[in-house]
Amino acid sequence: MRLRGLSLLVSLALLAPLSAHAIEFSAAELAKAKALQQRLLTLDSHLDTPANFHREGFDLRQRHDHNALSQVDLPRMQEGALDGGFFAIYTDQGDRSPAAHLHDRDAGLQRLLEIREMLAAHPDQFALALTATDAAKIKAAGKRVVYISMENASPLVADPSLLSFYHQAGLRLLSTVHFANNEFADSATDPKGAEWKGLSPAGKALVDEAVKLGIVIDQSHASDAVFDDLIQRLPVPFVLSHSSAKAIYNHPRNLDDTRLKQLAKAGGVIQVNAYGGYLIDTGKSDARKQAEDALMKQIGAGYDQLTIAQGVQLKEGLAKLDQTQPLRQATLDDFFAHLEHILSVVGPEHVGIGLDWDGGGGLSDLQDVSQLPKITAWLLRKGYSEQQIAGIWGGNLLRVMQQAQDYAEGRRTTNGRALPR
Numbered sequence: 552m553r554l555r556g557l558s559l560l561v562s563l564a565l566l567a568p569l570s571a572h573a574i575e576f577s578a579a580e581l582a583k584a585k586a587l588q589q590r591l592l593t594l595d596s597h598l599d600t601p602a603n604f605h606r607e608g609f610d611l612r613q614r615h616d617h618n619a620l621s622q623v624d625l626p627r628m629q630e631g632a633l634d635g636g637f638f639a640i641y642t643d644q645g646d647r648s649p650a651a652h653l654h655d656r657d658a659g660l661q662r663l664l665e666i667r668e669m670l671a672a673h674p675d676q677f678a679l680a681l682t683a684t685d686a687a688k689i690k691a692a693g694k695r696v697v698y699i700s701m702e703n704a705s706p707l708v709a710d711p712s713l714l715s716f717y718h719q720a721g722l723r724l725l726s727t728v729h730f731a732n733n734e735f736a737d738s739a740t741d742p743k744g745a746e747w748k749g750l751s752p753a754g755k756a757l758v759d760e761a762v763k764l765g766i767v768i769d770q771s772h773a774s775d776a777v778f779d780d781l782i783q784r785l786p787v788p789f790v791l792s793h794s795s796a797k798a799i800y801n802h803p804r805n806l807d808d809t810r811l812k813q814l815a816k817a818g819g820v821i822q823v824n825a826y827g828g829y830l831i832d833t834g835k836s837d838a839r840k841q842a843e844d845a846l847m848k849q850i851g852a853g854y855d856q857l858t859i860a861q862g863v864q865l866k867e868g869l870a871k872l873d874q875t876q877p878l879r880q881a882t883l884d885d886f887f888a889h890l891e892h893i894l895s896v897v898g899p900e901h902v903g904i905g906l907d908w909d910g911g912g913g914l915s916d917l918q919d920v921s922q923l924p925k926i927t928a929w930l931l932r933k934g935y936s937e938q939q940i941a942g943i944w945g946g947n948l949l950r951v952m953q954q955a956q957d958y959a960e961g962r963r964t965t966n967g968r969a970l971p972r
């Protein structure tokens with residue numbers, strides 16, 4: 552997720568034409584891939600879709616591909632055979648003043664409420680998943696799977712004890728930090744550099760408490776030193792919910808091969824991302840940034856406040872900008888370069904998919920979740936077995952969740968007391 556500025560919108564706009572060599576799949580390959588996904592569980596570990604729930608005019612059951620704000624809705628989930636995934640409570644990092652921490656506390660609770668309200672409003676289409684085995688049961692009942700995750704733990708700074716409340720309300724995956732350092736951890740991308748040299752004392756206490764509750768820890772967006780702390784500290788495997796390979800594009804958000812191997816050795820999983828700016832150098836000019844700022848001013852609302860109608864305006868405005876000031880757009884070929892490399896380093900048991908939908912993810916030839924069978928078709932072409940593909944589309948991630956939950960359960964049994972559920 553990247554809500555600062557307009558950079559996320561670029562990949563959501565109408566995109567530049569494909570190069571002559573872009574990968575293509577036949578209708579037969581895509582049909583076979585979709586049928587396979589329909590048999591398997593198909594989950595994405597990082598959906599920023601809850602950012603849309605409060606928007607005027609947004610209904611997750613309706614198709615929203617006419618605006619620049621949405622890549623995930625029920626019709627397109629059905630089309631792309633996406634069963635669901637982890638719906639993120641994302642909070643933009645504030646200035647870390649006491650007032651900002653209270654604001655973040657409330658913003659996190661508000662988003663949690665919006666996810667629960669969506670579930671309550673559409674019980675025939677969506678269901679909350681709490682355990683690793685819930686997803687398959689929900690799919691069998693003909694519904695979409697909603698796990699709850701948190702991206703950036705800043706809502707917990709004011710009162711870390713809220714974590715147990717979030718857990719009771721369904722939180723099962725937790726990242727410590729986002730674009731900038733916070734009280735818990737160093738970010739991979741804070742221009743000021745390291746502040747804690749990894750996890751802070753409060754961050755260590757937070758991840759320990761999360762592990763006790765059976766919540767999976769998510770390393771995406773945190774610095775490499777945080778990764779090293781997690782490898783040292785955690786008694787259970789952890790994941791990166793949306794990250795890619797440093798060996799393919801040297802960006803601080805991506806993971807190097809040594810750490811990829813450490814992650815796999817610890818039993819963890821990396822869910823490969825499709826955020827263009829982490830896959831390639833998009834070469835965005837200052838002039839383009841200014842033009843995007845001017846466009847937002849003209850529309851007259853901040854990104855978070857945009858209505859669906861304004862999202863349509865935005866899509867059209869960005870398409871115009873693409874004609875005069877085009878950006879280099881990441882393609883499926885770029886995404887597959889990362890995926891193939893990671894698969895070669897850690898093997899298919901430690902890889903998954905987390906494409907950053909509704910948070911800046913998407914490629915010129917993979918614009919929304921309706922096109923997911925292209926990824927499965929590629930995996931089939933590369934010779935991966937049905938079982939391996941099932942792992943990549945969610946089985947590996949759920950294995951980590953099962954281990955986290957088993958560990959927490961074991962502790963409860965050992966302690967002879969039950970934590971509230």
Ligand SMILES: [Zn+2]
Nearest residue numbers: 552553772793
């Ligand atoms: Zn993110």
